[in-house]
Amino acid sequence: MTETQQGPRARYREQTRAEIKEAALRQLADGGAGALALTRIAKALGLSGPALYRYFANRDDLLSALIRDAYDDAATAIGEAAATVRDRSPRERLRVLAGAYRAWAISEPHRYLLIQGSPEPGYVAPDDTLERARAVLGPFLPVFAGGSPGADAASMVDRMASWLEAEAGVGAWVAEYVPGAAGDVRASAVALAGAVMAWAQLHGAVGLEVAGQFAGMGHDGETLLAAQNGMLADAFGLSGER
Amino acid sequence: MTETQQGPRARYREQTRAEIKEAALRQLADGGAGALALTRIAKALGLSGPALYRYFANRDDLLSALIRDAYDDAATAIGEAAATVRDRSPRERLRVLAGAYRAWAISEPHRYLLIQGSPEPGYVAPDDTLERARAVLGPFLPVFAGGSPGADAASMVDRMASWLEAEAGVGAWVAEYVPGAAGDVRASAVALAGAVMAWAQLHGAVGLEVAGQFAGMGHDGETLLAAQNGMLADAFGLSGER
DNA sequence: TGTACATCAGTGAACGCGCGTTCACTGATGTAC
DNA sequence: TGTACATCAGTGAACGCGCGTTCACTGATGTAC
Numbered sequence: 001m002t003e004t005q006q007g008p009r010a011r012y013r014e015q016t017r018a019e020i021k022e023a024a025l026r027q028l029a030d031g032g033a034g035a036l037a038l039t040r041i042a043k044a045l046g047l048s049g050p051a052l053y054r055y056f057a058n059r060d061d062l063l064s065a066l067i068r069d070a071y072d073d074a075a076t077a078i079g080e081a082a083a084t085v086r087d088r089s090p091r092e093r094l095r096v097l098a099g100a101y102r103a104w105a106i107s108e109p110h111r112y113l114l115i116q117g118s119p120e121p122g123y124v125a126p127d128d129t130l131e132r133a134r135a136v137l138g139p140f141l142p143v144f145a146g147g148s149p150g151a152d153a154a155s156m157v158d159r160m161a162s163w164l165e166a167e168a169g170v171g172a173w174v175a176e177y178v179p180g181a182a183g184d185v186r187a188s189a190v191a192l193a194g195a196v197m198a199w200a201q202l203h204g205a206v207g208l209e210v211a212g213q214f215a216g217m218g219h220d221g222e223t224l225l226a227a228q229n230g231m232l233a234d235a236f237g238l239s240g241e242r
Numbered sequence: 243m244t245e246t247q248q249g250p251r252a253r254y255r256e257q258t259r260a261e262i263k264e265a266a267l268r269q270l271a272d273g274g275a276g277a278l279a280l281t282r283i284a285k286a287l288g289l290s291g292p293a294l295y296r297y298f299a300n301r302d303d304l305l306s307a308l309i310r311d312a313y314d315d316a317a318t319a320i321g322e323a324a325a326t327v328r329d330r331s332p333r334e335r336l337r338v339l340a341g342a343y344r345a346w347a348i349s350e351p352h353r354y355l356l357i358q359g360s361p362e363p364g365y366v367a368p369d370d371t372l373e374r375a376r377a378v379l380g381p382f383l384p385v386f387a388g389g390s391p392g393a394d395a396a397s398m399v400d401r402m403a404s405w406l407e408a409e410a411g412v413g414a415w416v417a418e419y420v421p422g423a424a425g426d427v428r429a430s431a432v433a434l435a436g437a438v439m440a441w442a443q444l445h446g447a448v449g450l451e452v453a454g455q456f457a458g459m460g461h462d463g464e465t466l467l468a469a470q471n472g473m474l475a476d477a478f479g480l481s482g483e484r
Numbered sequence: 485t486g487t488a489c490a491t492c493a494g495t496g497a498a499c500g501c502g503c504g505t506t507c508a509c510t511g512a513t514g515t516a517c
Numbered sequence: 518t519g520t521a522c523a524t525c526a527g528t529g530a531a532c533g534c535g536c537g538t539t540c541a542c543t544g545a546t547g548t549a550c
Contacts, residue, residue: 008514040502048528051527051528117454152472197469201442213358230394251493293493
């Protein structure tokens, strides 16, 4: 529907939009979310300031587009990683997915930071953010779907079960990634608990690494991630080689 | 040394400094790090803008002071929590320390965010940041000092051991909180590995909670933290009731 | 206890800056007949 | 294939704003004798 009947003008338009976004990302790369200034972007592209208003309604609109892209990009990276290891053991798949997420975040820290939390005072995230966040988390669901949670994970599973019963859309989302769990609250809750815990752990390790917080702490992202993955796999009784 | 011979003038000075910091924090509370504006702070206090330059050299100086305070405050909260449970089991102590950290972060999210990562484009953290960060992490060290790390934690322990050998100050820092581990690389490495993993996990759970990232994800900070603590305690073979 | 002086908090005017955004416009490019 | 018109990219001038920071000053408060 978005791709219908693009004349040359529309194509050019899309291209310029992309160039603006690229220039914006380059600014974010050195300077954080506050460093995004339309005036400066325009200058970098050899345009006058007002020209950008042909392509984005305003600053927030551009920022929203960047955030949307970042989510989509992360989701693609993780989705592709998941596709290549579909037949491996859950343990191995967890390793690969977590590694893919970290690799994406490390390679483009400013985009990772865009996804994380509210980037700006006054900025309100667009409605479809939740949907996109779910697309990032989705591939983790099938990894844990067949797990048998131990004592540590039990309370999380209970929590997720009651959440599944309270909110309708969640079950459908889980079933999208774990077709076998459709209608099965218990199985869905296990998958959810694992995915959420994986996400939290990942954010912990990757977030600290990206922020450079561990610079003077003898930190090594890869080692930490491996240890976390092992713990989580244990907690959910995932099968596969250590 | 800082407290010597304070005349009434110096006391008043300290008080005004504190008031400025309070007003600054109030601004951060609604608006993020970018929302800190000297002009606005002055107005909030019924002062003219330039008056603030009597108390802080410039904007960055004020920001640094706030960050320093936040670290110290967090360290105090965790240190006090640790003091009240000195005799309990390691498992229980981990729970209490993690809970204290979360409670502090949740109660003052803007200060937590100040501690987390680089808050601003162009802002350079002061030199003593590392020292202060270590004061926050320190109380976690003795919790893990007597642990017997399992397979998942082993590689982290190795990493920390080589770090201890590479950098001189680290061992002294560990020994400060775990006197028995002085000179013992293995014991120090175990304590360090546990503390670092705890910090990463905490940041994951608390960071997502503070950023409101889990709003539409059925998240419950307390349940997640409990599950994480259990996993970590297992991985380090900590004794105590589940 | 009283006076002379130094210190220091705070003011108001002013600076230059970069920002988001609007407006009326010009000129090129595509479209309809 | 050629012409008339509509569309749209981009410009330059201008707006008001809030910001950090400087400067020369005034007046109150503390200190030394």
